[in-house]
Amino acid sequence: MNADFVFEAPANPTTLDGIRKDVFLDRYSLKNEEGKPLEEYPEQMWKRVAWGISQQEKPALRKVWEEKFYKAMSGFKFVPAGRILSGAGTPYQVTYYNCYVIPSPKDSRGGIMENITMTVEIQARGGGVGVNLSSLRPRGSRVKKVNGTSSGPVNWAALYSTANHDVIQQGGSRRGALMIMINDWHPDVEEFITVKQDLTKIPGANLSVCVSDAFMDAVKTDADWNLVFPDNSYYKYDEEWDGDLDKWKEKDYPVIVHKTIKARDLWNLIGEAAWKSAEPGVVFIDRYNKLSNTWYFEKIIATNPCGEQGLGAWGVCNLGHLNLPAFINDGNVDYKLLAEHASIATRFLDNVVDANYYFYDENKKAQLNIRRTGLGTLGLADALIKMKLKYGSPESLEVIEKIYSTIRNAAYTTSALLAKEKGSFGGFKKDKYLKGVFIQKLPEEIRKLIANHGIRNAIILTQAPTGTISLLAGVSSGIEPVYEFSYKRNDRTGEHIVNHPLYDEWLKEHPSEKIPDYFVSASALTPEDHVKVQAMIQNLTDSSISKTVNAPNSHTLEDVKKLYQLAYELGCKGVTYFRDGSRTGVLSKVDEKPASAQGSGEARPIVTERPLRVDGATYRIPTPLGVAFITVNQDPQGNPFEVFITIGKAGSEVAALAEALGRMISTTLRFGNHKPPIERAREIMEQLRGIGGGRSVGFGPNKIRSLPDAVARAISLHFGFGSDKQDSVNGVSLQVGTSVAVLDPTPIPAAEPQFLQPMTKAGDICPSCGSSALVYEEGCAKCHVCGHSEC
Known part of the structure; x- marks a missing residue:
């Protein structure tokens, strides 16, 4: 990397620590060829980005706007999206866009493979892709050229998922992001709705159903609905x-x-599937098209992976976010300062349209015709806490309305004045644009500005997920409530309880007082509170919103249907629903057998005592949770005897679960019954094999779907069950070492009970750091410990 792109830090730079520092150095700091960070402080990044984006101005204005852009970003008041932060002002030809939608594939093998290639090319450069597969003929349809039948779009979706989930890793830090959609009229929509109730299916994509107004009317009147497809x-x-x-x-x-x-x-099927597995999402596609400012020339066919941008074929969008807590002074919003920064941010994002490197000409043509930007916010929950307002309360909704009205008005005013200075977007037709539903709601003075000067950007606003950049800025994510105010974090010194900064500050100042109601977490809110906030902001946002409606485990199917109906009635464009516990897996029913009569006189099985020495081997197997070391031992007679599993950091949740799994397998192997040990080992292998979670590693026969699946592979390899006699997994030779396990005469102490502070809640296991801190918000999964993000 040329040192000319590295700016000097100021005398008193911003010093980041903890996860904020880790995220900055790992994700956004400029790196040299060896991957070493060249920027130590955010100011260096802000200077680089401001310089890079200001180059789109006329030469005489570049220094002026470079300084304004720098000041707007200083203190994280305006935070451009991660692609811009990492790429702007560098010599690399990288995309600054997060959001892409590609055309639906042609209904042929060649068309599908070409479409998948587009997906991979975009994801390899850091973009997230949305695609609608309604163009593919339904399962069982005749395919004339090969005298066969089609496998249908759901089967093809699995191939898209594999290309995304198992091949693409963006910047070495995360998998590609993919949204797959299907319309409500497609004959395979029922299969599409239910496919992810098996969590091993299509793990590399989010799924959503495009729901029409006609369908919603049919639901309301209990009418019939035809599933159709062209002849x-x-x-x-x-x-x-x-x-x-x-x-x-x-x-x-x-x-x-x-x-x-x-x-x-x-x-009902959609609601039931979402209740069971948090998918599919619902997108009210007609509402997207009817309310879009581009209604007269663009057909919106899908959204990007996180749902904040409904786009037509080849549509793209760049993102930037106003950090709302930075505009709170003494418990009140500084609306003047907020409007000033919204104006600067609008110009900044318009410059990004021209600064971006387009690797598909079709993307460039579509974007220059629309000049779509995505100005949004982060830190809403923190801003409300600073104002002592409970998220979702009537008082908070009043303030939220004023905040987003201020941003909307400033952004549209700026874009109209930019049109006077630089020209309108390519598809601008004054009479048609001013008839748009959203434009009709603008203040009259702004509509007059547009009538007189045109407008630079057809669509300007969105509310996107802000996973890692909210961690960088040290505030809550997007428009979401705080997920939890306390969480566990493991580091080299052990396990710690980490409090949300505002919550921690309040506890120190009020150690013995009752916690105020404005410290309300996502799980403590009703799902209706979530939807009301989303609907209020949607009313003031011309594009869409990425938000997760969190619901308690007790939420019923009837509750889900009512919630979706409420979202539709309040004007939301889509819903992403997550019921607590719905992604932990789907259990199969175990057939009940009558218990044996007590006192039958049968000999009771006993646990075989462990001899002093047992022999075996240790298998090193990559899993979705990290590399596992699995030891399989047999007794002196060669019978399967015990299994030890080591993965993750000592003391972590994943390490504890692995140990528990090993102990249960060992106990089963040593517990005498009518089956010989080798058959018990085979049965255990069969039960564990193929268990899947939310992600997997490897390809084809070498795919490992979960830690239990890896244990099954180790047992199978060790005893030569089935075809598992190869000595490689995931294309890497297994490190198999003989082990000699000697009896430890020291009894294993009982684990001491662990108590968590109130308000502490564990999430799913993070694939990057192994902590139980992977949570679902903003239509995305992110880790509060290491910053891992899947959007």
């Missing part, structure tokens, strides 16, 4: 079918009704 034998099919059913019908081309169901049954 693929029609001579125009190969040439003209692109997934747009309305366009196909307008031309009076033939359509086949594959099935008729009750709309409510399909609606």
Whole structure:
């Protein structure tokens, strides 16, 4: 890396510590060829980014705007998206865009593979991709050229997932992000809705159903709903079918009704699937199109992976965020300062449109015709806490309305004045644009500015996930409530309880007082509170919102349906729902057998005592949770005897679970019953094999879906069960070492009970650091300990 791109730090730079420092150095600091950070302080990053983005101004204005952009970013008041922070002002040809939607694939093998190639190319450069697979013929349809039948879009979705989840790793820090959608009229929509109730299926993508207004009307009236698809034998099919059913019908081309169901049954199926597995999401696609400022020339077909941007084919969007707590002074919002920064941020993001490197000409053409930007916010929950307002309360909604009205008005005013200075977006048609539903709600003076000067950006606002950049800025994520105010963190000194900064500050100042109600976590709010906040902000946002509606485990199927209906009635464009505990796996029912009568006189099985010495081997196997060392031992007679599993840091949740799994397997092997030990080992292997979680590693026969799946592989390899006689997993030779386990005469002490502070809640296990801190918010998963993000 050329040292010319590294700016000097000021005399008193911002000093970051803990996770903020880790995120900055790992994700956003400029690196040399060896990956060593060249920027030690945020000021160096801000200077680089400000310089890079200001180069799109006229030469005489570059220094002026470089200074303004730098001041806006200083103190994290304005935080551009991560792609911009890491790439702007560098010599690299990288994308600054987070959001992409590609065209639906042509309904052929070649068309699908070309579409997957687009997905991989975009993800390899750091973009997240959305695709609608409604263009693919349903399962069982005839394929004339090969005299066979189609496997359907759900089966093809698995291939997209594999390409994304198992191949792409963006910047060495996260997997690619992918959204797959299907329309409510598609004959395979039921299969699509239920596929992820098996959490091993399509792990590399988010799924959402595109729901139409016609469908919602049918739900309301309990009407029938036809599942249809074009007649693929029609001579125009190969040439003209692109997934747009309305366009196909307008031309009076033939359509086949594959099935008729009750709309409510399909609606109930969506709710039940979301209740069980948190997917699919719901996108009200007609609302996207009817409310879009580009309604007269762009057909929105899908959203990006996190759902904050509904886009047409080849659509893109860049993102930036105003840090709301930075505008709170003495418990009040400084609306003037907020408006000033919204204005500067709008110009900044417009410059990004021209500064970006476009690796597909189609993206460039689409973006220059729209100049779509995504100005949003982060830290809403923290801002409300600073104002002593409970998230979701009527008082908070009043303030939220004023905050987002201020941002909207400043951004639209600036874009209209930019049009006077630089010209309007390519697709601007004054009469049509001013008829847009969202534009009609703008203050009259802004609409007059647009009528007189045009507008630079067709669409300006969004509310995107801010996983790692909110950690960098040290505030709450996006528009989400605080997930929990205390969490566990493991480091080299042990396990610690870490408090949210504002909560920690309050505890120190009020050690013996009752916690105020404005310290309310995501899980303590009602799902309706979540939706009301989302709807309020959606009303003031021209694009869409990435937000997770968190619900308690006790939330019922009927509650889910009511919640979705509420979101639709309040004007939301989509819903991402997460019920606590719904992603931990789906249990199979165990057939109950009558217990044996007591006192039957049968000999009771006993646990075989452990001899002084047992022999075995240790297998090193990569898993989704990190590398596992699995020791399989047998007794002197060669019988399977015990299993030890080591993974993660000592004292971590994953290490404890691994130890527990090993102990349970060992006890089962040593517990006498009618089956010989080798058969018990085979049964254990069969039960564990194929268990999947939210992610996997490896390919094909070498794929490891979970830690239990890895244990099954080790047992199978050790005893030569089935085909598992190879000595490699994931293309890497297994490190197998013989082990001699000697009896330790010291009894294992009982574990001491562990107590967590109130308000502490464990999340899922993070694949990067192994901590139980992976939570679902903003339609995304992120770790509060290490900053790992899946969006």
